[in-house]
Amino acid sequence: MIRLVPRAEPSTAWTIATPILAVLLTMIAGGLMFAALGKDPFESIRTIFWDPLFHPQFAGYSRPQLLVKAGPLILIAIGLSLGFRAGVWNIGAEGQYIVGALAGAGTALALYPLEAWWIFPLAVLIGALGGWAWAMIPALLKTRFRTNEILVSLLLVYVAEALLASMSLGLMRNPEGGGFPGSRNLARWEPTANAELIGGTGMHWGVLTAFLAVIAAYVLLTRHIRGFHLRLAGQSPRAARFAGVEPNRLVIFCLGVSGALAGLAGIFEVTGPAGQISIDFNVGYGFTAIIVAFLGRLHPVGILLAGLLMALTYIGGELAQLMLGLPAAAIQAFQGMLLFFLLAVDVLTNYRLRLGAVA
Amino acid sequence: MHRRTLLAATAALALGTGWAAAQDDPVKVGFIYVGPVGDGGWTYEHDQARQAVEEHFGDAVETVYQESVPEGADAERAITQMALGGADLIFTTSFGFMDPTMNVAERFPDVKFEHATGYKTAENVSNYGARFYEGRAVIGHIAGKMTETNKIGYIASFPIPEVIRGINASYIAAKKANPDVEFSVVWAYTWIDPAKEADAAQALIEQGADVILQHTDSTAPLALAEQAGNVIGFGQASDMAEYKPSPRVSSIIDNWAPYYIDRVQAVMDGTWESQSVWHGIDEGMVEIGEMTDAIPEDVRAEAQDIADQIAAGEYHPFTGPINRQDGTPWLAEGEVADDETLLGMDFYVEGLTGEIPN
């Protein structure tokens, strides 16, 4: 019988090796699935993992798109990871993302057609505030009435979606859009356009902010007393209280930061890649970011890599649909497999395998 | 134009020229779908038409598609990748793909684009839509004739012109057939959510409706109608033939195949030109599914007659006198609604109760 023996310290070698092992295992299992669907397994795997980066025809376009796709995931996941470390469960980043976009875009649209450079920074600020405010609802309910933040933050996603539909159809609807839903295009209006900072790289303000958030989170967690408190609160709430950590302030800090970052992701997306407020503006970044946060083991650098890997499977999956005619469902199942393997082999980092009877 | 689009355009052109050289191959036709091909409704019908294109042209075409593409940033990437992949003609089959389609079209002047249900065009972008309101007038007539409670329930999706137009068209036709008829509209705020549609149908039936019209894509309302016993409904988007002969007594089918075949042919012949079309029963884009025996014979004949007259251009479902909901005149006696007002329709006609949410 195989049993697990905990390591004193997580193994550095396995920390690096496990993701590679997981990807290899996914290739085998996924390849089998693709073969069962009647597709060439080698070609399928190559299309998903290799082509977005190196295909002569597509890579020039899809490489920058990796950043576009990974940016919001990383930004939101960084915020969530702080709370998850401290045991504060914000499941509703999707809602904070929507409200951030609505608040920021609403501000900008109210100023239309004013031409001023400060509209974009203002919209970004209001966007962050919008996400923050939406996250303050579960935070205040939690600190005042001990209402569970998982339920409140999750249900507020649906409220935000209803709000989004209502705004796209009513208040924020493009008056020149012939009665069709959706706002003016903010990416095509100079004062709000969140264009690429360096052409052809996919690097827009949102991606840059995501990278800055990674660095800031790293500094916070390793160099700052607040980061220490976060980790302490997650590991031992009692010890944290002795160390003078005020639980309510921690809840407000964690939900506030994650809400603001989700709001930022929203406003950068609506002024850039998405371009407009529409009924289906949100595409699930807020939920996928939860996976990214845990895949990255709640560590800023891990989250950065996990975000890029998720983005790769999205774009590679799209290429596989396009070139090989794989159904979108197969790609979804494949992504699920990849996550299973990544999570499963993680055990090797913290445990040794030992053969023999249970002691 | 942004620096981003300029740079991308040069890159695309560089790639495009190399690709266009090898142009002896079949015409490559791409489709961007908003839902899964298994939704049984909107996307399913577009994919049926894609398969019809393949069948019609055989080896002369190659089709590719991408399903469940979210509107917005992901759509722009999906369309771009399709263009980079050498597609000659790309159909983007949802309203929300309009701006992404326009953006990509700007960068790929040699690729032809067809955007469904929007209003923008360009040198290489056409838009096409279906006059579903024609079909709704036909089933509205059947509904008005067949209701015994004089209460017709309407499950609407989102308050957009397309849906409002459908409510108005069927109401006008129903009212004409039966002056006592009343409409009760429920907004589901979704295009397809079977459970919610079932709840909505049940609420309407409990309010006394014995005819259910729907602008959402699942068969759930028909299942509820069947359970209730004496309630009828109509297929939406697809025929929903599995509920024949009753409760599904007829249907409005989205039939994109004739148009798609026509446009692919145009690309092959080199005669493709940008256009903006709104096809109806006449062109076969809107199809009235079989009217079953559950409809009395005279009503069937009348409904068929309405459909024929619409197809022949002899009758328009929006012919005056029609007032707006608040009683102000909209169309004078004999006046016919212009397309622009219909396309942007954001008001109820007189007689409908309730308010359009906005």
Next chain:
Amino acid sequence: MSGIDPILLLAALMVGSTPILLAAIGELVVEKSGVLNLGVEGMMITGAICGFAVAVETGSPTLGFLGAAAGGAALALLFGVLTQFLLSNQVATGLALTLFGLGLSALIGQAYIGVRPPPTPRVDLGPLTDLPVVGRVIFGHDFMVYVSLALVVAVWWILRRTRAGLILRAVGENHDAAHALGYRVVLVRLAAILFGGACAGLGGAYLSLIRVPQWTEGMTAGAGWIALAIVVFSGWRPFGVLVGAYLFGGVSVLQLNLQAAGVAVPVELLSMSPYLITILVLVVMSSRSRTALGAPASLGKAFHATT
């Protein structure tokens, strides 16, 4: 309001809430054992298609529901192996399970679009159905409505009154202590996880076989997430789950009825109302109760026997 018949409304909400109730009562047991499985949506949709496929192939709705339970449990087993033996993170594994389940169900479902499943008969209780008021509300539903109610009572009874329930709660509150007492923590949890998967599968199949009945990709449309919220709402108590599911389902049905009756309330507000009212009720409840409505103490924490 005049046009809404409260009796019909009550009967409708019982039917409308059943999928959420089934999934939530299963998840309650899982969480009581100290495991947080966020993959309810994935297990529900897998149950929806497995049940649909089995019912269509065999012509028996009953076998369909068994197949749905098996399908949901099979997906849950995957979660169980990953989280209990390989100690993977529960939150992430659960979310991955949802992603996987949505994909897998769509693949299986390709052959079942536009197909009608065999009808599930209503339980015929003869003259009972004709009784005033209670006849419509209590009798005359399909058998799964009664199964869901029976499950709530059974779970309550087992958790409160039986040794098995005691062990389950002990494992969920303090797995180290339970282990020290000689209970097989991992096996208890695995059993709970499988039960949760089976219940979620039943909830999904209720949609695809009775409520709707058809197969459409993604047809659960977020019901699994609502089930998760309902477990939290309940304060981890079986009858709380019943109240929560009926409250949420009731407001959902009521808002559609209000629209159908032509009541002049903004539709946007109505469509948000199920979520807002659920939050509001929970706030009132949690601010009033002296003792915190506590989650099981070991919820979401991995267990590894060190001795």
